[in-house]
Amino acid sequence: MSDSKPLKQISYSCYHTKTKEGEQFVAEHVFSYQIAGTLIMNDGEREYQFNEGEFRFSKRNTLIKFTKHPPANGEYKNLSVFLDQQTLRSFGAEYGYTSEKHVQTAPFFSLRPHALLKNYMDSLQPYDQLLQSGNEVLLSLKVKEAIAILVQTNPQLKDILFDLSEPGKIDLEGFMNKNFHFNVPLDRFAYLTGRSLSTFKRDFEKTFNTPPGKWLQQKRLQEAYYRIKEKGVAPSDVYIDVGFEDLSHFSYAFKKMYGQAPSRI
Incomplete structure (x- = not known):
């Protein structure tokens, strides 16, 4: 309540x-x-x-x-x-x-x-x-x-x-590897790295050789797999922490990537 x-x-x-x-x-x-x-x-x-x-x-x-x-x-x-x-x-x-x-x-x-x-x-x-x-x-x-x-x-x-300046352009790879588990829109990631959305997407593909949406999902699933298998964390306790909004979407994406449900790992 x-x-x-x-x-x-x-x-x-x-x-x-x-x-x-x-x-x-x-x-x-x-x-x-x-x-x-x-x-x-x-x-x-x-x-x-x-x-x-x-x-x-x-x-x-x-x-x-x-x-x-x-x-x-x-x-x-x-x-x-x-x-x-x-x-x-x-x-x-x-x-x-x-x-x-x-x-x-x-x-x-x-x-x-x-x-x-x-x-x-x-x-x-x-x-x-x-x-x-x-x-x-x-x-x-x-x-x-x-x-x-x-x-x-x-x-x-x-x-x-009274520092009213906007975020300056920063290292994209370091920022994304630190913050991939935050479930925020791409334009927010772009703003925080000092880029327009179009420049962010272009720089992202140059850096990671894959679109940001695809990279984010793979990175979050890899982190979830590690926590579930190596740390013994329950799927219901991990999906929000790695950046998914709901358990059903997480379970579907996880099974699609790893061939089995997270509860079976």
Whole structure:
């Protein structure tokens, strides 16, 4: 059972049972407060855990997998504020903020606790009233307030928040071998590697000598075969992790490639 209340740039989530999501593309920076429960996030290279009472920052243009764990006999609760590029550009122009350098950090990280952060998150309650129409100006101001508080309490975020550049062209082979298990559209892969979709497809075939769709399915099935046969992982626990949307499609593709159902391996 779950209840998610999107509010343009503010979102409150509540889950009663463990929820394993597929994939998510973080398109904008996100400032979050873990009210209750635990969130496990994975960027394809390492795992990050955020516990009750922690504040976190998620960088834009990031691919993630995540699992939500409610506390014992309780509910998972999370509150997030999405800091979109248009608002950041406007805020920077109004108050003279710019990014002076490109900062390399983990895609998600905890923020040091601060009374301003906690008081701000408390001010977003009650959520149901905020959902009512007619609050557009108030909500816009609350997002700007979040930006101001983040910069004041965590000055190192300035160069991240106001870096409005788009992804540059990067090594295609390394990126795809790291991220093939994320089930996102090809145009998303193209964007993250700094290419148009047509250039991505052309560069991909030059690099891998096969179309991206075919390569992705083969790579995901090979990874699934390895996990099932060598690691003893159940097919029902592996198909989402390697990038398939549903078990039936995974089983069909697996049998077509390997001649037998994954449950028989």
